[in-house]
Amino acid sequence: MRDWTALAPKIENFEPIAAYGLVSSITGLLIEARGPRVNVGKYCHIVPSRRSSLADPVPAEVVGFKGNKTLLMPLGDLDGIGPGDKVLPQKDKLMVRVGPALLGKVLDGLGRPLDNQPLATKEAYPLHNNPPNALYRPRIRETMAVGVRAIDGLLTIGKGQRIGIFSGSGVGKSTLLGM
Numbered sequence: 001m002r003d004w005t006a007l008a009p010k011i012e013n014f015e016p017i018a019a020y021g022l023v024s025s026i027t028g029l030l031i032e033a034r035g036p037r038v039n040v041g042k043y044c045h046i047v048p049s050r051r052s053s054l055a056d057p058v059p060a061e062v063v064g065f066k067g068n069k070t071l072l073m074p075l076g077d078l079d080g081i082g083p084g085d086k087v088l089p090q091k092d093k094l095m096v097r098v099g100p101a102l103l104g105k106v107l108d109g110l111g112r113p114l115d116n117q118p119l120a121t122k123e124a125y126p127l128h129n130n131p132p133n134a135l136y137r138p139r140i141r142e143t144m145a146v147g148v149r150a151i152d153g154l155l156t157i158g159k160g161q162r163i164g165i166f167s168g169s170g171v172g173k174s175t176l177l178g179m
Contacts, residue, residue, distance in 0.1 A: 021087035031072040033087045047086040095124040
């Protein structure tokens with residue numbers, strides 16, 4: 001007798017009928033598709049047709065609707081995408097891998113390493129997440145000397161504090177950061 005319990009997780013996520021849409025037009029970076037029925041913020045893959053030289057699907061995010069058409073913003077290169085290509089909604093949220101293995105890595109906008117080496121991270125977090133409550137962050141208790149006397153004396157910065165440097169062009173933001 002076979003043990004079918006190992007198949008339970010696969011059956012939970014199984015969809016016997018794959019719902020998909022079709023690309024109807026592309027204007028600039030905006031893709032219009034007939035279907036699929038999804039919500040704003042949903043992550044989709046656009047699968048290039050066989051006539052295209054592209055092998056990998058192009059990730060895209062649903063950004064709106066116009067009449068009965070779905071508007072998508074691609075998260076990759078549009079070369080090879082054309083009318084009639086399939087738009088497949090993804091069940092999973094867009095996740096970003098995190099951990100110490102990211103130190104020293106250069107990533108693209110989707111968190112993929114540019115050196116095409118695999119990431120040795122086990123944890124992943126959703127890209128779109130609620131921000132932490134500011135009232136639960138630890139208090140800034142220790143000052144941080146930055147080596148610029150005007151800042152250290154008048155505009156003291158705390159360790160762990162976030163700062164913004166805003167000014168017009170040619171005022172010296174880059175010079176300040178280089179000090």
